[in-house]
Amino acid sequence: MxxxxxxxxxxxxxxxxxxxxxxxxxxxxxxxxxxxxxxxYGLTPFHWLVLNCLWEQDGIATSALGERLRQVGGTLTGVLDRMEERGLVRRERDTHDRRIWRIWLTDAGRALEDCxxxxxxxxxxxxxxxxxxxxxxxxxxxxxxxxxxxx
Amino acid sequence: MxxxxxxxxxxxxxxxxxxxxxxxxxxxxxxxxxxxxxxxYGLTPFHWLVLNCLWEQDGIATSALGERLRQVGGTLTGVLDRMEERGLVRRERDTHDRRIWRIWLTDAGRALEDCxxxxxxxxxxxxxxxxxxxxxxxxxxxxxxxxxxxx
DNA sequence: CAAAACTATTTCGTATGCGTAATATTAATG
DNA sequence: CATTAATATTACGCATACGAAATAGTTTTG
Incomplete structure (x- = not known):
């Protein structure tokens, strides 16, 4: 052999x-x-990634966030749920296209950009x-x- | 500014x-x-990693497998459960130390080493x-x- | 203009991944 | 030898990660 x-x-x-x-x-x-x-700060590494995108583009659509981070929609729904519960973001319907939800920073979310x-x-x-x-x-x-x- | x-x-x-x-x-x-x-093959990437370890050291203890792959015990329990369900491995109590479970390949698990x-x-x-x-x-x-x- | 096609998001089930706690067992200690 | 400490594994709850399906809404097509 x-x-x-x-x-x-x-x-x-x-x-x-x-x-x-x-x-x-x-x-x-x-x-x-x-x-x-x-x-x-009560955050996870994924929160850091999402905050990155929002600090740069507050009000981004969920689908655009998914493209930016290359993550599937189902993953984002859960993460955004938890970030909303933690008072870091809020979701708002797009004014022109009701399929679209936009993700906006709260004051708490915005304040984290420095620390x-x-x-x-x-x-x-x-x-x-x-x-x-x-x-x-x-x-x-x-x-x-x-x-x-x-x- | x-x-x-x-x-x-x-x-x-x-x-x-x-x-x-x-x-x-x-x-x-x-x-x-x-x-x-x-x-x-009905496998996940983690299965591939576990099979790697077993092809090299059949009968490895769960804790040693955890060390080898640098994964926590709780993660291994779930993965081994599913691999056992799929007929790839079987668990057996150690003969000398009943805290220890040893993981053995089945024929099906062993056969995957080539393909x-x-x-x-x-x-x-x-x-x-x-x-x-x-x-x-x-x-x-x-x-x-x-x-x-x-x- | 109605129907078909496509898009956006969520839900659901399954698969990791981790910290903490529980249980069983063995080793160390006094 | 009994007690204490440590080890092995699992259970549990929470956090991703994904594919498929469902629902709502918009765009395209004939």
Whole structure:
């Protein structure tokens, strides 16, 4: 019986080296760290993403928010329900098209734009500790290339 | 009022450039693609990960599986329930320590070791299309560095 | 103008993912 | 040896995440 040479880790698809597993785990670890930072505000990492979109475009339609974040409608309904319950956003019917619901920031939601970013910076800096500026640029470019490959 | 120079995308924490968001989205897109490949077998990407561990170490304890995959116990209970229901694994009490449940492959679970990898390779190749071998090695190294930073 | 097609959002069921608590079991301690 | 501490696993509640279906509303078509 012919023994196969072991596959190098960069090429492997198996736990714990497969890119799929490592991407999932990285995403999970980022979520865990960010969750710790956001807990004092009663927020989740997904809330941070939604707030990002609203700080930039208050009154965005639900469907446009879904496109922006590349998430399906059913996921958004639940998240927006909870953000509304927490007093961060309010939903309002579009004036011209009653199919459309627009998502508006409340004062509480708007006020978070100043205090949340330092926490997110902290997690980002932990992730990229030891990476040079050139490496960060290269990594960012490769992230975009992989995203384009899967889109 | 002093305008801030726009932050380069590689440095941004905001949607859609923040590393946290891009990692989450990459992981989700990988999951979606892999889910499509595994659907014909009635499997999910998490099943693939568990099967990986069992193909390598049949009879692994639940807690060791959790360590291997870096997942909490409660998550594993649900996944193993469903894999057991699908006839892929069976649980058995450890002979020496009744706290421990060992997870064993069934014939059906074992048989998947040959037919699943080509599908996973396909997703990996789509992800890394256009990346040279040197780039893949570098990316793999950086993935490990980021994982180490967050662990 | 009515019917058909499409869009927006929600609901529902299923699958993770996590923190906390409960239960059973084993190991350590005095 | 009895008590305490730790470990293993599950249950529970809450938070995503997705596909399919339902409902309401708008646009397109003939």
């Amino acid at each position: 012919t023994l196969s040479a072991p596959i190098p880790t960069w090429q492997s698809i198996r736990v714990p080296h497969g890119m799929g597993y490592r991407l999932k785990l990285l995403s999970q670890l980022m979520t865990r760290h960010l969750q710790e930072e956001l807990d004092p 949340l970013p330092p926490h997110v910076h902290q997690v980002r800096e932990k992730l990229l500790q030891g990476f040079s500026e050139a490496e960060q640029k290269q990594l960012s470019d490769w992230m975009d290339r992989m995203l384009a490959n899967l889109s | 002093t305008l801030s120079a726009p932050i380069p995308t590689w440095q941004s924490i905001r949607v859609p450039h923040g590393m946290g968001y891009r990692l989450k989205l990459l992981s989700q897109l990988m999951t979606r693609h892999l889910q499509e490949e595994l659907d014909p 699943l990898p080509p599908h996973v390779h396909q997703v990996r190749e789509k992800l890394l299309q256009g990346f040279s071998e040197a780039e893949q090695k570098q990316l793999s190294d950086w993935m490990d560095r980021m994982l180490a930073n967050l662990s």
